[in-house]
Amino acid sequence: MKLGFLTACLPGLPLDEIAEWAVAEGYQALEVAVWPSTGGRDFEASHLPVAGFTDADEQRTRELLDRTGLTISSLAYYENNLHPDPATRESIRTHLKHAIDTAARLGVDSVGTFIGRDPRLSVLGNLREGEKALPELVEHAGERGVKIVIENCVMEGWHPDGYPGNLAYSPELWEWMFDLGFYLNWDPSHLTWVGIDPLETIEPYLDRIVHTQAKDVELSRQSATATATSAS
Template identity: 70%
Template sequence: MKLGFLTACLPQLPLGDIAAWAAAHDYQALEVATWPSTGSREFEASHIDVTGFDKRRADEVSALFDRHGLTLSALAYYENNLHPDESRRAEIAAHVRANVDAARLLGVDHVGTFVGRHPGLTVKENIALAERELPPLVEYAGERGVKIIIENCVMEGWHPDGYPGNLAYSPELWEWMFDLGLYLNYDPSHLMWLGIDPVEALKPYIDRIPHAQAKDAQLDPRARNRYGFFGRTVERADGWDSGWWRYRVPGLGDVDWRRIVDTLYEGGFTGTLSVEHEDPVWSGDVRRITQGLEIAHRTLRPLIVG
């Protein structure tokens, strides 16, 4: 197992600077953000431009990672593959394929994304849509030796009422997407506020988890007494503000990282555990963000052998 982090938390820095910082602070891997520079998400980052990516550029990126002794664990483009606008959906699918092509040139095994959701359709209708849209991407990736990994983020901000915007949030849905040939980029933080035990959910599926993310969640049950499980309604300033929980860097929330890492080892996991830094306390500027990454490292590195 290697400890890494997702570069999306540092959109203002070039990849070379991030790699140098990671190596100097005893991180072993990077999950590299590849959103287009004009993408649709407010927290996008573009540390590798996969559009028109070629062998020359692949050699440059590989040399950068070799120079710093780092592993490139995955390319990361977490977007809505079931977007309600068909033209936008086609753009997203094309960018997933571009990520797969870049991963093949780089010798990277994994491309991360979301299933997503069309918010105007029922879950049953979305599943039927996914069963049409996703298998061609899985086939395209498989022909190039790449696995598509899906993060189990709820993406409640993508739904107008704060309901799940990514149909990969529970073990029931994991089993469905495994049948489509997809893999799981497991993140325990999302399970915490859903009321799912992240260790018990992890145990049966480790053979379908080639990559994992490390993000914590801090729960406030007293606030939940006001808003209920689904979070704020009248007082909701934006789709991401539930009012009773928030993401934290590992060690500052309620996830039991000793049990998570031990369960991964017991199940034979040999991939990368990649810190996904979305902590509002340790955000704002580069110094603050990297301090958050240092906190995550102090929490996780002692648990990882080698």
């Protein structure tokens, strides 16, 4: 296992500067953010031009990796693949395919994203919609030897009522997405704050965990008590 970080935390720096800093700090890998552009959200950045990735882009990237000794653990494009607006969903789908194509060219094993959710539908309705809309992406990736890894982030901000906006927040839903051919980008921090013991999720799904993320997380007993009191 190699220690790295997601480059989205440094949206204003080019990839070569990030890579040089990473090596100096002892990192061995980068999960490279590949959104179309850097927008106003704090989890997105654009560090490889996957749409229209040229031979020159590939050469520069390979030279950077050779020079620094870093590897790319995954390409990152965490978006709502069940977005309710058809045009937006198609745009996301197209860009995700560009990311998959670029990963294949660079010999990167995986691309990270979200399942997402259409907030107009129930969970069951979203599962049925996902069974129609998502297999094409899995097939596109499989034909190129790339795995699509789904992060188990709740993304409650994507739902107007604060419900989970990414249908991968619970192990009860992982089985469904595994049946579709997805893999897991396992992040224990998201499990902890929704009351799931992350350690209990490792052994049953070890063969589907391709990539992992980690963040500091702390559960405040005082805050939990205050929330419970106000809701009573």
